[in-house]
Amino acid sequence: MIDTREKLKACLKKEKAFYITGKTKRTRLVEWVAQDPCVRIWKYQKALRYTEFFCSQSGIVKWIMYPLMRRKKNRLGLKLGLEIVENSFDEGLIIYHTGNIVVNGYARIGKDCRLHGSNCIGNNGVSEETPRIGERVDIGAGAILIGGITIADDITVGAGAVVNTSFTEPGIVIAGIPARKVKNKWTEA
Missing domain, CATH: 2.160.10.10 (Hexapeptide repeat proteins)
Incomplete structure (x- = not known):
């Protein structure tokens, strides 16, 4: 469970390495502009992890940010054919x-x-x-x-x-x- 910002950053860094890093700036720019699959999957996965983070929070942050991030994750997932529940x-x-x-x-x-x-x-x-x-x-x-x-x-x-x-x-x-x-x-x- 991603319940701290440190865990969120560590998880995103580890997963981003597969999709984005290790490529030249030009390649990354082309992939981003062309919305290559690796970029679209990374956007979904990032939204998934932020949804997990906000789900674990309490108070007003959870009640405002969690539904917004979950909606974003679900909309991206609908486009990609991905249905993954947080955590x-x-x-x-x-x-x-x-x-x-x-x-x-x-x-x-x-x-x-x-x-x-x-x-x-x-x-x-x-x-x-x-x-x-x-x-x-x-x-x-x-x-x-x-x-x-x-x-x-x-x-x-x-x-x-x-x-x-x-x-x-x-x-x-x-x-x-x-x-x-x-x-x-x-x-x-």
Whole structure:
């Protein structure tokens, strides 16, 4: 939860590094003027983090700024096809592609998660339980994670996978419908 300005600045600095920094000034200017996807995603993500910050505040600041930032986040999300409720993701979120990314507000995702687009993280329609996802999880394009499942740290979820059972062994690759372990990332070729 981003509840201090220091946490907000640290989170924004970490996430901005992927989208903006490391490029020449000319490249950044062209991307900004052309409204390239990296710029649009960064604007959304920045609004998401500010929404989280204002949600954690109290008093008049919360009652004025939180609805305004949430509205801005939702409007940007509508254009990009992103529906992410604040405080679902820990710092370090990277979104490679937009379009139909839906994350249930009760799902909890650890640090440095990567979404490749067209993902759904939510309940299974039978119960209200949602996924608990560890740190450094890479979720492939079109992957769906549903139900009260637990995903360990350092897991790669293959493109198009449907994950409806827990995977508690860290550092594996899972894929398929329904998802199953394909290999261990570090010891198998």
